[in-house]
Amino acid sequence: MYDIKPLEKxxxxxxxxxxxxxxxxxxxxxxxxVIIFILKFKGISLSNLNKSDTDENITKSSLSINHKTKxxxxxxxxSNNPMNPDDVFVDEKVLxxxxxxxxxxxxxxxxxxxxxxxxxxxxxxxxxxxTQSPNSDDSMFLSRMYYNKxxxxxxxxxxxxxxxxxxxxxxxxxxxxxxxxxxxxxxEAIRVLSKYINKSDSLEAKRLLKTLKNN
Amino acid sequence: xxxxxxAAKNVFVDSIDVDDYIELDTSMAAYKxxxxxxxxxxxxxxxxxxxxxxxxxxxxxxxxxxxxxxxIHYFETPTVNEKEFFHKLFKVxxxxxxxxxxxxxxxxxxxxxxxxxxxxxxxxLLDEAQMxxxxxxxxxxxxxxxxxxxxxxxxxKTEDEDLIAKExxxxxxxxxxxxxxxAKDDLKTYIHKKLLKKNxxxxxNAIKDNDMKFIHKVTKGNFRECNKLMFTIFEISEYYDENExxxxxxxxxxxxxxxMAALKLGYINV
Numbered sequence: 001m002y003d004i005k006p007l008e009k010x011x012x013x014x015x016x017x018x019x020x021x022x023x024x025x026x027x028x029x030x031x032x033x034v035i036i037f038i039l040k041f042k043g044i045s046l047s048n049l050n051k052s053d054t055d056e057n058i059t060k061s062s063l064s065i066n067h068k069t070k071x072x073x074x075x076x077x078x079s080n081n082p083m084n085p086d087d088v089f090v091d092e093k094v095l096x097x098x099x100x101x102x103x104x105x106x107x108x109x110x111x112x113x114x115x116x117x118x119x120x121x122x123x124x125x126x127x128x129x130x131t132q133s134p135n136s137d138d139s140m141f142l143s144r145m146y147y148n149k150x151x152x153x154x155x156x157x158x159x160x161x162x163x164x165x166x167x168x169x170x171x172x173x174x175x176x177x178x179x180x181x182x183x184x185x186x187x188e189a190i191r192v193l194s195k196y197i198n199k200s201d202s203l204e205a206k207r208l209l210k211t212l213k214n215n
Numbered sequence: 216x217x218x219x220x221x222a223a224k225n226v227f228v229d230s231i232d233v234d235d236y237i238e239l240d241t242s243m244a245a246y247k248x249x250x251x252x253x254x255x256x257x258x259x260x261x262x263x264x265x266x267x268x269x270x271x272x273x274x275x276x277x278x279x280x281x282x283x284x285x286x287i288h289y290f291e292t293p294t295v296n297e298k299e300f301f302h303k304l305f306k307v308x309x310x311x312x313x314x315x316x317x318x319x320x321x322x323x324x325x326x327x328x329x330x331x332x333x334x335x336x337x338x339x340l341l342d343e344a345q346m347x348x349x350x351x352x353x354x355x356x357x358x359x360x361x362x363x364x365x366x367x368x369x370x371x372k373t374e375d376e377d378l379i380a381k382e383x384x385x386x387x388x389x390x391x392x393x394x395x396x397x398a399k400d401d402l403k404t405y406i407h408k409k410l411l412k413k414n415x416x417x418x419x420n421a422i423k424d425n426d427m428k429f430i431h432k433v434t435k436g437n438f439r440e441c442n443k444l445m446f447t448i449f450e451i452s453e454y455y456d457e458n459e460x461x462x463x464x465x466x467x468x469x470x471x472x473x474x475m476a477a478l479k480l481g482y483i484n485v
Binding site for chain 2 (some may be wrong): 002007011
C-alpha cells in the first residue's frame with residue numbers, strides 16, 4: 001500500500017475528533033468542580049466573617065459597656081428610707097450606630113448593693129478616690145453605706161464631709177443627726193438638726209427633730 | 216516472506232463464485248424458499264434486494280444445486296440487445312447454437328415455447344433484470360405465459376418499485392423473495408466461515424465482538440461492503456506485517472487498522 005502514511009494521518013485526525021466530546025465533557029466537569037469549590041470556599045469565608053463580625057460586635061458591645069461609666073446616667077429611685085438599698089437602673093444608650101444596632105436601648109438592673117456590701121475593698125477604693133478628688137456623691141455613698149452597716153461613727157464622719165462639699169444635701173444632714181444620736185450624742189444631733197431646720201425649713205428634718213426630742 | 220494476511224485478503228475478493236458460497240441461516244432460508252418456489256407452477260418469481268445482499272450468488276448456488284435435476288439456466292449478464300437475448304434463449308430451447316445472422320422471430324419463438332408445454336419445463340434465472348427495458352420485460356412476460364419457461368427475475372430494490380407496481384407484471388409474479396442486509400451475528404459467521412474455509416483460524420479468532428460491532432455498523436450488514444472492508448483491512452495488515460511488524464498483533468486485530476480501512480473506503484469521515 002503506497003498511501004499508508006496519509007491514511008495514518010487521517011486516522012489521527014479522526015481519533016482526535018472522536019475524543020473531542022470526551023475532552024469537552026471532562027473540561028466541563030473540571031470547571032464545574034472548580035466553581036463549586038470556589039463557591040463553597042466563599043461560603044465558609046463568609047460564615048467565618050459573620051462569626052468574627054458577631055464576635056467583634058460582642059467585643060465592641062462589651063467594650064462599650066465597660067466604657068459606659070462616663071456615659072451612664074445613674075439614677076436612684078427616690079425613696080422614703082434612704083437606708084434601704086435602692087435598685088439602680090442604668091440607661092444604656094446606643095453609643096455607636098456603626099455597630100449595626102446590636103446594642104439596644106435597654107434598662108439594665110445593676111445590683112450594686114449586693115456586690116459592694118460584701119466587699120470592703122470597694123469602700124477603700126471610694127475613700128481613696130475621695131481623698132484624691134473629693135466628691136459629694138462618693139462621700140454620700142459612704143455615709144449611707146456605713147450607716148446601713150451600723151458603723152455610725154464613720155457614717156457621721158462621711159456625712160460631715162458631704163456637708164462640707166455641699167451643705168444642701170438633706171439626706172446627709174439627716175444621716176449625720178441620726179448617726180450622732182445612735183452613738184449617744186443626742187444633744188449634738190438636735191443642735192445640728194435645728195441649725196439645718198433654720199436654714200432649710202425642711203419638713204423631714206422637723207419630723208426627725210421631733211422624734212429625737214421625744215425619744 | 217509472504218504475509219499471512221495476503222491469503223486472508225484474497226478470501227474477500229468480491230466474486231459470485233459458487234465455491235465462495237457461505238451457508239448462513241438467512242441465506243439458507245432464502246435458498247429453501249427459492250427452491251420450493253421453483254417447484255410450484257409459477258410463471259415468474261421475483262428475487263429482489265439491495266446490491267450486495269447475495270442475489271447473484273444465490274442464483275448461482277441454486278443453478279449449481281439443481282442443474283442435474285432440472286433444466287435451469289443462469290443468465291448472468293443482462294443482454295440489452297434483444298437479438299442476442301433471443302439467440303441465447305433459443306440456444307437453451309433447442310440446445311444448439313443458431314447461426315450468427317439468424318433473426319429470431321418472436322411469434323415463432325412463442326409458438327415453439329407453447330409446443331413444449333407439458334413436455335419440458337425450463338427455468339431461466341435472469342440476474343440484474345433492472346437493466347432490461349420495459350419492452351423486453353413485456354416479451355419476457357409473454358414467454359412466461361407459455362408456461363414452458365419459468366423466469367426467476369433478480370433485480371435491485373428500487374425506491375419507487377415501479378416495475379413491481381405495473382399491473383400486467385404484478386399479476387404474473389406469484390412469488391416474491393426479498394433479500395436483506397444481514398444481522399451482526401450472521402455477518403460474523405460469514406467472515407469467520409470464509410476465513411476458516413481457507414484454514415485461517417488465527418486470523419478468524421483475532422476478530423473480536425467489538426470489532427464485529429464496528430464492521431457491521433459501517434457496512435450495514437451488506438456482504439459486498441463487508442468484502443471490500445475486510446479486503447482493505449487485510450491489505451493494511453499485510454503492509455504493517457511486512458514493513459512495521461510492531462504495529463500488528465496476531466492475537467487481536469488492532470482497532471486502528473479497522474478504522475483506517477473504514478476511512479479509506481469512506482465509511483467514516485474525519
